Amino acid sequence: xxxxxxxxxxxxxxxxxxxxxxxxxxxxxxxxxxxxxxxxxxxxxxxxxxxxxxxxxxxxxxxxxxxxxxxxxxxxxxxxxxxxxxxxxxxxxxxxxxxxxxxxxxxxxxxxxxxxxxxxxxxxxxxxxxxxxxxxxxxxxxxxxxxxxxxxxxxxxxxxxxxxxxxxxxxxxxxxxxxxxxxxxxxxxxxxxxxxxxxxxxxxxxxxxxxxxxxxxxxxxxxxxxxxxxxxxxxxxxxxxxxxxxxxxxxxxxxxxxxxxxxxxxxxxxxxxxxxxxxxxxxxxxxxxxxxxxxxxxxxxxxxxx
RNA sequence: CGCGGGGUGGAGCAGCACGGCAGCUCGCAGGGCUCAUAACCCUGAGGUCAUUGGUUCAAAUCCAAUCCCCGCAA
Numbered sequence: 001x002x003x004x005x006x007x008x009x010x011x012x013x014x015x016x017x018x019x020x021x022x023x024x025x026x027x028x029x030x031x032x033x034x035x036x037x038x039x040x041x042x043x044x045x046x047x048x049x050x051x052x053x054x055x056x057x058x059x060x061x062x063x064x065x066x067x068x069x070x071x072x073x074x075x076x077x078x079x080x081x082x083x084x085x086x087x088x089x090x091x092x093x094x095x096x097x098x099x100x101x102x103x104x105x106x107x108x109x110x111x112x113x114x115x116x117x118x119x120x121x122x123x124x125x126x127x128x129x130x131x132x133x134x135x136x137x138x139x140x141x142x143x144x145x146x147x148x149x150x151x152x153x154x155x156x157x158x159x160x161x162x163x164x165x166x167x168x169x170x171x172x173x174x175x176x177x178x179x180x181x182x183x184x185x186x187x188x189x190x191x192x193x194x195x196x197x198x199x200x201x202x203x204x205x206x207x208x209x210x211x212x213x214x215x216x217x218x219x220x221x222x223x224x225x226x227x228x229x230x231x232x233x234x235x236x237x238x239x240x241x242x243x244x245x246x247x248x249x250x251x252x253x254x255x256x257x258x259x260x261x262x263x264x265x266x267x268x269x270x271x272x273x274x275x276x277x278x279x280x281x282x283x284x285x286x287x288x289x290x291x292x293x294x295x296x297x298x299x300x301x302x303x304x305x306x
Numbered sequence: 307c308g309c310g311g312g313g314u315g316g317a318g319c320a321g322c323a324c325g326g327c328a329g330c331u332c333g334c335a336g337g338g339c340u341c342a343u344a345a346c347c348c349u350g351a352g353g354u355c356a357u358u359g360g361u362u363c364a365a366a367u368c369c370a371a372u373c374c375c376c377g378c379a380a
Contacts, residue, residue: 038308038380236311237377260318260332261344281377282311286318293331294319 001179002078004098005048006030006086011168013047015084015105018172020055024179027076028058030065032087066091073097082175083137087116092139102137103178104144105171107164109151110135111197114142119163121200123225124207126217127154130163132170134178136189143197145189148178159224159242211305212253216245216268231266233303234296239279246274251302258297263289266303 003026005016012031019026031048045053052059062068070093081102083090095102108118110133115121122130131151136144150173152166178185203226210219210231223229223243230239248256250267257265264275279285280296 036380038378039376041307239377257344259344279376280311283318283376284312285376290318290332293317293333295331296319 001025001080001100002027002076003080003082004028004030004073004076004078006081006083006088006090007048008032008046008087009085010047011105011107011164011171012084012086013051014168014172015082015175016048016051018176019082019179022176022180024176026057027078028060028073030060030062030069030073030086033061033063066094069094070097080179081137084171084175089139090137095137095139100182103147103175104135104137104142105175106133106135106142107167107171108200109133109149110142110146111192111194113200114197115200116202118200119167120160120203120225123154123158123160123163124221126221130154130167132167132174134174134185135192141199143192143194145191147185147189148174150174160227209305210240212266212303213269213305216271216273219243219268219273220245231303231305233301237281239285240275241277241279241285243273243275243277246272248272253303253305255297255299255301255303258292258299260289260293263287264292264297 001024003019003024005012005019005026005028007013007016007029008031016026016029029048029052031046031052034043034045034049036043049059049061051057060069060072062072065088073094074097078098080100081095081098082105083102084105085107090102106114106118107130108114108122109129109131113122113130119130129151131149133146134148135142135146138144150170152163152170154163207222208226208229210222210229212219212231214222219229220243223240227241228239230237232238246265248265248267249271250256252267252269254267255264256267256272257263264278265272266275275288277285278288278291280291
């Protein structure tokens with residue numbers, strides 16, 4: 001079975017490795033164009049590209065996949081396309097190429113959280129479960145028929161990274177199971193109930209800004225879902241890498257404690273959150289208790305979100 | 307040549323525009339004190355001020371070059 005994998009990030013890579021470790025024939029990969037790192041001007045390759053280069057797998061980066069890719073991919077005479085966190089829309093002329101179809105490894109329990117940021121949105125919303133769905137890749141956004149679904153629990157101490165890692169592993173397991181039982185599972189395809197579908201919108205800068213007028217649990221979920229949330233204090237940006245709800249309470253945004261013994265506690269709409277790990281501009285991430293030793297914060301100040 | 311911040315005892319920072327004893331909050335070690343606390347009090351150890359060169363009677367501080375870390379933007 002000749003497979004072409006479309007993917008970019010570590011999730012895609014986990015799926016690719018799963019295929020190779022289980023002796024599927026991956027004849028080529030398609031990944032996003034290289035990105036330029038603005039600070040040092042260096043070019044960085046996607047994880048998929050690095051792996052392919054190291055392992056002698058042909059890898060393609062089309063500026064316009066739908067125009068340039070058709071002839072190239074047809075030449076491989078592929079049986080199946082697998083997509084996993086590819087990040088580009090694939091048009092019908094490409095989807096039609098493989099004999100057995102194109103299938104997607106999606107990191108949510110469809111029809112919930114279709115779209116670009118399913119893991120983050122699920123954690124942000126305080127979901128208790130998420131999972132992997134293997135489904136038909138169609139023009140419609142993650143709306144194709146479903147063939148295999150597996151769920152995992154989102155624990156209170158899970159973060160984006162931990163869920164991402166679990167789902168990367170599970171995604172690889174699912175695609176292998178799907179391909180090993182292709183005929184059976186393919187025949188048992190299930191339509192998505194569109195009326196139950198939700199959309200995991202792409203993340204914007206505004207999603208990362210912490211609003212202390214929200215409740216503690218919402219901020220807690222936001223921080224662990226995105227891991228790079230921030231607030232602004234004295235015109236400086238502070239990223240919150242980890243926090244936990246606290247029982248103290250004051251005016252929303254009020255700094256309730258800021259010293260090396262207790263750390264940093266900021267009031268929310270209902271109670272407060274304790275900042276565990278903070279990342280000031282220009283510095284390394286560090287324990288909030290350590291940074292509080294520097295006396296940059298003043299108790300009683302209100303953090304506005306502008 | 308995209309914009310910007312930073313490197314100072316183990317941690318986090320101040321000091322630098324104007325050169326003149328290495329400072330603060332913690333941690334650590336020893337001692338004291340309290341029914342108790344984010345406890346408190348006393349004492350102590352611990353520094354190549356990123357690197358290299360220059361200016362100077364004198365450099366963490368001024369000049370030149372280099373290395374490393376990070377934020378924004380993309």
